[in-house]
Amino acid sequence: MSSLDSSMHSICAAVSTDFGGRFKKDWSDQNQLSFARSLVDCLGVLCTKGTLIVSCIGTGRIFDFLIGQMGLIGVPLAGLFLMRPIVTHTAAMHTWSG
Numbered sequence: 495m496s497s498l499d500s501s502m503h504s505i506c507a508a509v510s511t512d513f514g515g516r517f518k519k520d521w522s523d524q525n526q527l528s529f530a531r532s533l534v535d536c537l538g539v540l541c542t543k544g545t546l547i548v549s550c551i552g553t554g555r556i557f558d559f560l561i562g563q564m565g566l567i568g569v570p571l572a573g574l575f576l577m578r579p580i581v582t583h584t585a586a587m588h589t590w591s592g
Contacts, residue, residue, distance in 0.1 A: 509533060
């Protein structure tokens with residue numbers, strides 16, 4: 495549970511600080527706190543539903559299932575991170591098509 499808590503905290507801190515502060519200029523501490531609380535609630539419900547779905551579909555070995563899911567997400571993300579040092583001229587169209 496502690497890793498789930500720390501993951502949810504990191505996601506909420508990053509989203510409320512980076513996106514909320516960037517797109518809303520009148521972003522007060524109270525607004526940020528209420529947004530982070532609602533985001534924690536949504537993430538908690540999403541994680542609970544996800545664990546119920548994984549437990550019901552009968553994946554067999556859960557570790558193999560999780561490694562497959564991480565590969566599904568991690569490989570495109572690694573491609574995005576490696577695109578900038580390798581390719582000199584990139585645009586959003588190149589990123590989405592890759």
